[in-house]
Amino acid sequence: MTAISMAERMEEMASSAPAAEYIPRFGIQQRIQHFLMMTSFLLLVFTGLPQKFNDASLSQWWMGVLGGVDNARMVHRFAAWTMIIDCLYHISYIAFSTVALRRKFPIWAIPSLKDAQDLFHDFEYFFGRRTDRPRFGRFSYLEKFDYWAIFWGIPVIAGSGLILMFPVAATKFLPGVAVPVAFLAHSDEAVLAVLWVFIVHFFFVHLGPHVFPFNPSMFTGKMSREQYKVLHPLELEEMEAREGRRLAKQERDEVATASASQESAPVAADASHVAGEQTEGQSA
Amino acid sequence: MRKEEGGGLPRGRHLREASGIIAVAMAVVALFAALAPAYASAPEDGQGQAAADEPPGVQECLACHSNPMAQTLPSGEQFSLQINRDAFGESVHGEQLVCSDCHTGITSASDHPQRAITSARKYTLSQYELCKRCHFSNYARTLDSVHYNVLVRGDTAAPVCVDCHGSHYIQRPDQPRAAISRTCSQCHNAIFETYAGSVHGRALIDGNNQDVPVCTTCHGSHNVRDPLTSDFRLEMPQLCGDCHANRQLMGKYGISSNVLKTYLQDFHGASISLRQENEGQIAPEAVCSDCHGVHDITRPTDANSPVLKANLSVTCQKCHEGATPQFSNAWLGHYEPTLHKATLVYFVKWFYRIFIPFVLVGMTLHIILDVFRVITNR
Incomplete structure (x- = not known):
């Protein structure tokens, strides 16, 4: 976490909550992970799609712009390794923060019964049987779907990509048919991923009625209180309740320490630091 | 081995099939040159008498040039000046052209300037461009050929029009079809032998197959590419x-x-x-x-x-x-995956054919409903 965003967050945490305009949503680690995923994905798409649709004249033109299929493949492989490393980074980040830092396991990202209920609720709303939308916590069922679709897509596309990158080595322990299967799966899974990102992900995240035309929270790390109230009301309520408890505790501590000695300031700073860590653990 | 006027006929194990009309014509000349001394007027010597419809422009020249005559060049070569009347008459040009159409500068026996010919090859190279007066497009194609590149680099052995087609006794180059590959074999014999043993070559040479590729099918004829x-x-x-x-x-x-x-x-x-x-x-x-x-x-x-x-x-x-x-085994041998061939590939193909539309239609429906509700709420 950079000094600036840490300072911002501490400020937001420390100041009395309702007045703050923005609420921190994603830590710097998560933003880096998303940025690497996004850039490597775009590079993979722009160097991969013309290889799949190789007979289209647009692909031929684009290959010329890239300086030939060899250049495109070099970029494709570089981006592929970036994405693979990014995914390993993501997994180790979760493992490290739960095992080593003893933060709470990000259970709020795991699909639950409430997600099915929310989906049903949403359909009732779409068909006019209800006037309210479901109230979401940290992640809505759509966001979870978005995350897990990629989570399961990655092993398929990376695994098949590695088979295609090292076909001779792969057939040392896989049957030969693995190569044409990988060839097919790699390109079809890629088409699914492209359509998914450019239709589903874009709509859920950016083009929805409350965020249109662009939701910058994954890049800035924060979201306005107004949006938070609409998109993640349950999480906001939890945060406010926790903040209220923390403030009450702080008040009690201050009363206690003020009567004991004059050195209360460092303790208060320490306490707000701990609170900041906890929030980041949650957003994992 | 280069085909020269009146030269020997191509030798090889496919002599019988190779014959063709060119070879027959040349064989006649060779036979005549070997057996018949200078009895130009002998009616049975294969030179024949002037046909009734022979144009005067040919008749006048052949009055002399149907006789055995040769010139010793400064290079020491014997340069034959004799023309086989029958073979010329049967050539593709026999009824089309007269001598002076190509041999420009000579109009009659009296107007017959001496030429300073130093060697047969140099004479060929100086004269072959005459063909382009009629066959310009094919001549222009040769300028893009690998043969012409060799020629301009200074290799006088590079083939020009007459090396493949002949000069006075030109026949259709693809009659029979095997004649084309045999023409190329004059220089590229090792490759011809390999080709002759291939599935294409055997079908052509043993079976006179009209579909299989000959040299020019892949390499081009006049604009032979590298x-x-x-x-x-x-x-x-x-x-x-x-x-x-x-x-x-x-x-x-x-x-x-x-x-x-x-x-x-x-x-x-x-x-x-x-x-x-x-x-x-x-x-x-x-x-x-x-x-x-x-x-x-x-x-x-x-x-x-x-x-x-x-x-x-x-x-x-x-x-x-x-x-x-x-x-x-990764190579499917040009087979398309089916239920019986490369079954796993077939299943994966169908999995995505169903899975991609299923997911996307579902999600798009969700989006459309969402948008629809937002609009109707307004």
Whole structure:
């Protein structure tokens, strides 16, 4: 976490909550992970799609712009390794923060019964049987779907990509048919991923009625209180309740320490630091 | 070996098939030159009498030039000046042209300037461009040929029009079809021998097959290209596909016409189709000839075929170091995956055919409903 965003967050945490305009949503680690995923994905798409649709004249033109299929493949492989490393980074980040830092396991990202209920609720709303939308916590069922679709897509596309990158080595322990299967799966899974990102992900995240035309929270790390109230009301309520408890505790501590000695300031700073860590653990 | 006027006939084990009218004509000349002394007027000597319809422009010249006559050149060569009247009459030009159409500058026996000919080859090279007066487009094509490149580099052995077509006794070059490849074999004999043993060559030479490729089918005739360029390599799938993707033609022989399609769908073909002309670099992905051979193409079922399953991994090793038989199983042999062939590939294909629309239609429906509700709420 950079000094600036840490300072911002501490400020937001420390100041009395309702007045703050923005609420921190994603830590710097998560933003880096998303940025690497996004850039490597775009590079993979722009160097991969013309290889799949190789007979289209647009692909031929684009290959010329890239300086030939060899250049495109070099970029494709570089981006592929970036994405693979990014995914390993993501997994180790979760493992490290739960095992080593003893933060709470990000259970709020795991699909639950409430997600099915929310989906049903949403359909009732779409068909006019209800006037309210479901109230979401940290992640809505759509966001979870978005995350897990990629989570399961990655092993398929990376695994098949590695088979295609090292076909001779792969057939040392896989049957030969693995190569044409990988060839097919790699390109079809890629088409699914492209359509998914450019239709589903874009709509859920950016083009929805409350965020249109662009939701910058994954890049800035924060979201306005107004949006938070609409998109993640349950999480906001939890945060406010926790903040209220923390403030009450702080008040009690201050009363206690003020009567004991004059050195209360460092303790208060320490306490707000701990609170900041906890929030980041949650957003994992 | 270069064909010269009145020279010997091509020798080889395919003499019988090769004969053709050119060879017959030359044989007649050779026979005559060997047996008949200078009895120009003898009616039975093959020179014949002037035909009634022989144009005066030919008659006048042949009055002298049908007799055995030769000139000793400064190079020491005996340069024959004799013309076989019958062979000329039967040539494609026999009824079209008179002597002075090509031999410009000579109008009659009296107006017959002496020429300073130093060697037969130099004379040929100085005269062959006469052909372009009528055959300009074919002449222009030769300027793009690998043969012309050799010629301009100063190699006088490079073939010009008359080396392939002959001069006075020109016949149709593809009568019979095998004559084309035999023409090329005059210089490229080793390749011809290889070709003659291939599935294409055997069908042509033993069976007089009219469909199989002869040299010019792949290499071109007048604009013969350098087959070792990167561009020739990139075009090879289409070149072979001209016949092998022709369903009707392949159907005659019970051969699959899907080979080009399946090749282009696979990694090698997809890569080749993305490589640009004039890239310069030789494309590393396999094209037809890398697996099937070039002039020595066999049936894929032949015991020594490089694409027979038993031999395939060795063929793969040409590019893929350490390729095992398991690796070569990755190649589906130009088959499209079906329920019975490459079943797993077939299932994966269908999985995505169903899964992609299923997911996307579902999610798009969700989006449309969402948007619809937002609009109606307003």
